[in-house]
Amino acid sequence: xxxxxxxxxxxxxxxxxxxxxxxxxxxxxxxxxxxxxxxxxxxxxxxxxxxxxxxxxxxxxxxxxxxxxxxxxxxxxxxxxxxxxxxxxxxxxxxxxxxxxxxxxxxxxx
Numbered sequence: 001x002x003x004x005x006x007x008x009x010x011x012x013x014x015x016x017x018x019x020x021x022x023x024x025x026x027x028x029x030x031x032x033x034x035x036x037x038x039x040x041x042x043x044x045x046x047x048x049x050x051x052x053x054x055x056x057x058x059x060x061x062x063x064x065x066x067x068x069x070x071x072x073x074x075x076x077x078x079x080x081x082x083x084x085x086x087x088x089x090x091x092x093x094x095x096x097x098x099x100x101x102x103x104x105x106x107x108x109x110x
């Protein structure tokens with residue numbers, strides 16, 4: 001593992017440090033929005049918030065994202081969980097449809 005606490009990646013935690021450092025970290029948000037990630041092990045890439053697929057998944061599946069229990073989970077955390085661990089159930093019709101799209105997308109990335 002790259003991080004001791006792999007449940008929340010460093011870029012997803014609240015910034016700590018001086019106000020100068022916090023200003024620098026604001027640029028990090030813009031950089032991540034323009035970047036595309038290769039999840040590799042999946043412990044340092046946010047499942048919903050980073051662009052590791054063709055789109056940011058929270059934008060691609062907004063209804064499903066609204067049911068997510070851990071909105072800042074890593075790719076590996078999400079993939080190791082099951083439906084009950086990842087979402088507040090029952091899902092809405094729209095969220096269920098988006099879940100089917102997401103599952104097909106994940107199968108394409110295997």
